[in-house]
Amino acid sequence: MTRGGGWRSFAVLLILLTLHFYVRPRLGTPRYAPDFIAIGVLLFALRARPGQAAITGLFAGLLTDALTPAKFGAGMLANSVVGYLAAWGRSVFFADNLLVTGGFFAVGTWLRNLLVLLASGTPMGQLWLEAGVWSTLQALSTAVVGVVLAMVLRGWLDLRIRE
Amino acid sequence: MSASYRPSHNSPFGPDRYSGGRDTVLFLLSVIVATTFLLGPPRWGEAVASTIRGTVLVPFLWLQAQAEAGRDLRARFVAVEAQRDSAAWDAQTIPTLRAENDRLRSLLRMTERIAVSYRPAEVMRQTQITDGRTLVVNAGSRRGIRPFDPVVSPDGLVGTVLTVDRATSVVMTWANPEFRVSAATEDGSVLGLVAAAETGSNNEPLLELRGVPYRDTVPTGTLVVTTGLGGIYPQGVRIGSVVGVAREQEGWERIYMVRPAVNLGTLGHVLLLGREEVAAAAMQAAERAAQRPQGVPRPVAADSTPAPRRRRPVPAADSTVPPRPADSAAPPRPADSAPRATAPATPVVTP
Numbered sequence: 001m002t003r004g005g006g007w008r009s010f011a012v013l014l015i016l017l018t019l020h021f022y023v024r025p026r027l028g029t030p031r032y033a034p035d036f037i038a039i040g041v042l043l044f045a046l047r048a049r050p051g052q053a054a055i056t057g058l059f060a061g062l063l064t065d066a067l068t069p070a071k072f073g074a075g076m077l078a079n080s081v082v083g084y085l086a087a088w089g090r091s092v093f094f095a096d097n098l099l100v101t102g103g104f105f106a107v108g109t110w111l112r113n114l115l116v117l118l119a120s121g122t123p124m125g126q127l128w129l130e131a132g133v134w135s136t137l138q139a140l141s142t143a144v145v146g147v148v149l150a151m152v153l154r155g156w157l158d159l160r161i162r163e
Numbered sequence: 164m165s166a167s168y169r170p171s172h173n174s175p176f177g178p179d180r181y182s183g184g185r186d187t188v189l190f191l192l193s194v195i196v197a198t199t200f201l202l203g204p205p206r207w208g209e210a211v212a213s214t215i216r217g218t219v220l221v222p223f224l225w226l227q228a229q230a231e232a233g234r235d236l237r238a239r240f241v242a243v244e245a246q247r248d249s250a251a252w253d254a255q256t257i258p259t260l261r262a263e264n265d266r267l268r269s270l271l272r273m274t275e276r277i278a279v280s281y282r283p284a285e286v287m288r289q290t291q292i293t294d295g296r297t298l299v300v301n302a303g304s305r306r307g308i309r310p311f312d313p314v315v316s317p318d319g320l321v322g323t324v325l326t327v328d329r330a331t332s333v334v335m336t337w338a339n340p341e342f343r344v345s346a347a348t349e350d351g352s353v354l355g356l357v358a359a360a361e362t363g364s365n366n367e368p369l370l371e372l373r374g375v376p377y378r379d380t381v382p383t384g385t386l387v388v389t390t391g392l393g394g395i396y397p398q399g400v401r402i403g404s405v406v407g408v409a410r411e412q413e414g415w416e417r418i419y420m421v422r423p424a425v426n427l428g429t430l431g432h433v434l435l436l437g438r439e440e441v442a443a444a445a446m447q448a449a450e451r452a453a454q455r456p457q458g459v460p461r462p463v464a465a466d467s468t469p470a471p472r473r474r475r476p477v478p479a480a481d482s483t484v485p486p487r488p489a490d491s492a493a494p495p496r497p498a499d500s501a502p503r504a505t506a507p508a509t510p511v512v513t514p
Binding site (some may be wrong): 009017020023024025029030031049051054055061062064065067068069070071072075076077081084113116117121123125135151 | 197202203207209210226232234284288289291293296325361
């Protein structure tokens with residue numbers, strides 16, 4: 001990533017953080033409202049190296065853990081792993097297709113939630129409900145918003161996404 | 164495969180965006196840092212979280228507070244107006260009740276009741292899937308919030324303040340595995356300890372009423388309230404209602420499932436109470452219990468007590484009944500434990 005590209009990514013993360021705190025509370029139930037922090041990590045992973053994406057995930061997790069400190073570190077771990085895997089997987093497997101990018105956002109968000117649940121020591125019964133219902137709904141809403149944002153920002157972030 | 168990246172001959176996976184050494188080191192570093200916080204002492208995480216909430220996140224939390232305040236403004240206005248009308252109607256009888264209460268308290272030689280102040284706050288919901296075990300509220304040390312202040316909502320008990328920053332606080336809710344509160348059934352006949360259940364039937368989040376002696380049964384639907392023991396939570400706050408027996412240890416104790424009164428998923432507004440006033444009120448109650456005048460019975464005990472179990476029915480319009488001579492009236496109940504009307508309860512277990 002070039003220096004200019006780095007600043008653009010940083011600006012996009014800042015905008016997404018603002019959307020996360022100002023727009024998301026107005027988008028309905030928080031349990032399945034789109035997660036702009038997850039979108040930020042995954043958008044960054046679309047164009048960064050796996051190591052950089054892991055560090056970005058670590059800082060994103062630090063922010064979410066600071067606001068949900070029931071099990072501090074769970075968000076950091078989950079976002080780091082997802083950031084790393086997303087950047088690695090994107091460069092190896094994914095085509096520059098709109099639907100695939102949507103799936104990329106959905107799976108990334110769902111996997112992040114699953115890792116948070118596991119790292120938080122969630123009881124098994126509750127884990128199935130959270131992962132099966134609420135995480136899935138949140139992953140879908142995040143994917144929709146993520147694809148829209150990726151289309152809007154593709155020129156600025158040099159993303160190659162074909163419709 | 165993406166065509167936007169230059170292939171590399173150094174990596175077995177193709178593009179040079181995937182590389183071995185540096186990325187792996189950064190990834191492992193991230194995992195080590197996260198795992199250290201995850202497995203380390205909770206105070207490390209609390210210190211870092213508090214610092215981040217008090218610095219980097221201040222403008223964002225301010226934005227969220229504005230967004231939460233503006234959300235569903237119209238619907239909330241209508242609901243608040245309806246509540247205000249109900250409260251205004253109920254308030255019509257307050258002067259009569261207050262006079263009656265003062266008269267009864269003076270008959271029992273009781274001191275003035277300590278008023279507990281409260282500060283309202285908005286819940287700022289987070290997207291992390293474990294949101295609910297802790298909640299962030301937009302009231303902090305600037306508004307006099309302190310750690311261990313009890314948190315309630317109009318429906319009942321929410322939890323207690325865990326950490327306090329200048330403008331925000333983190334609340335440990337009843338869903339947190341470390342949450343405990345001394346509890347009793349509404350009539351005070353059964354005491355126990357309430358904690359978060361591991362998992363409820365249908366995976367709904369439930370609580371457990373633990374430490375109930377095996378000889379005592381608690382019917383389904385019985386309201387469980389706080390006892391005020393410990394000086395953290397005020398007495399008489401609704402915790403939930405009993406939905407059945409979770410498990411039992413033969414001849415020793417029974418553990419009951421309790422459906423919480425407060426739905427954390429829809430909670431938007433809470434009240435933070437003054438802990439010192441709550442503690443003073445608890446102290447006062449304890450002193451009152453110690454100095455209970457002769458002739459005033461102790462609270463009705465559990466099934467094991469030979470005293471009559473059924474409470475005498477309370478007239479619907481109690482305050483409108485003219486005062487009777489003290490010797491002919493039913494024995495007064497201890498202070499702060501006046502019963503509310505409850506739905507008929509059905510026993511779930513009969514030993």
